Amino acid sequence: MDINFELYKIFYITAKLGSISKAAKELFTSQPAVSQSIKLLEGKLGGQLFYRTPKGVCLTVEGEVLFKYIEQGYGLMQTAERKFLELKNLNIGQVRIAVCSALCKHYLMKYLEEYNLNYPNIKIYIKDMASHEILKSLNSGEIDIGIFNMHIETNSSIEIVKTFKIQDCFVVGDKYKDITKEQIDLKKLIDNYPILLLGKGGNTREYLDNYFTSNGVTVVPQMELSNMELLIESAKKGFGVSNVIKDYVQKELEEKELYEVSIKEKIPERSLGIAIKKDIPMSTATQKFIEVIKK
Known part of the structure; x- marks a missing residue:
């Protein structure tokens, strides 16, 4: 049955106010227009919805049943409109981000701090994932923003909104700092x-x-650790030569807590990308986060 939803709105307002004249005033229309709409709805439904009383109109038994369902639907639509406006005005909302934990602390955190300061009501969900998993989650719509290594293969549905470079290096603590006095071959290290x-x-x-592999060496690590922080601390404690991202240990290098090992076969720079899914409409909250990143 194809019935204009405007008719249900007129029915709902009339039933709620118990008066055609009050409903006309509420809807900014005339009493005859309200009466005509109610008659049209009754015709389409095949039954009477109201009967007149000295004080206005009352619902029939059938009208009471219809009103109970329309009231729920109307309330949900009002809630939906309110939630829509809250999302657009950034009073509520969420941003889902996937990134490796090291990047979160040393690169993403500055953006998170600025965003949270400007939009404190937006919830931010962050997942620690490998680059292949991030790309998969972007494609499926499980996350809004992904930050991953650019050497993996992407597809045309992924939009890179910003890229940045990082440099890997080897560092040691005081125990092994003598090897930092001159360049050393990778194999010798x-x-x-x-x-x-x-x-x-x-x-x-x-x-x-x-x-x-490209430099013809095979590595059997003394330790394999779960995160960059443990690598940094282990190098400080003298456990060995840690591979870390150079930007993340600038403070330790400046304060002589760590020392960089100069390798003849320099590790190539890596490119990281901040990406979104092209064919999934971004929420206002996500759009604002991208704006912060692009500054």
């Missing part, structure tokens, strides 16, 4: 010193393994 790396499964480790 690997063969003579304990090497500390991130565990297998992530893109950083995959990138390093490709670097080792």
Whole structure:
């Protein structure tokens, strides 16, 4: 049955106010227009909805039943409109981001702080994921923004909104700082010193393994750790030579807590990308986060 929803709105307002004249005033229309709409609805439904009383109109039994259902639907539509406006005005909302934990602390955090300061009512959900998983989650719509290594293959549905470079390096603490006085061959470093790396499964480790292979060396790490912070602390404690992202240890290098090892076979820079899904409309909250990142 094809019935104009405007007729149900007129029916709902009339029933709620119990008066055709009051309904006309509420709807900014005339009493005859309200009466005509009610008659039209009754005709389409095939039954009477109101009967007149000295004080206005009352619902029939059938009208009472219809009103109970229309009231629920009308209330939901009003709630939907209110929620829509709240989302557009950034009074509520969410942003779902996937990134590796090291990048979150050392790169993403500055954007998170600025965004939270400007839009404190928006919830931010962050997942720690490998680059391949991030790309998969972007494609499925499970996340709004992904930050991943650009050496993985993307597709035409992914839009890169910003890229940045990072440089991997080897660092040591006081125990092994003598090896930082001159350049050293990668093979000599690997063969003579304990090497500390991130565990297998992530893109950083995959990138390093490709670097080792391309330079003809095989690495059996002394330790395989779960995150960059543990690598940094382990190097400070003298456990061995840690591979870290240089930007993340600037403070430690400046304060002589760590020392960079100069390798003849320099590790190539990596490109990281901040990406969204092209064919999924962005929420206002996500759009504002992208604006913060692009500054």
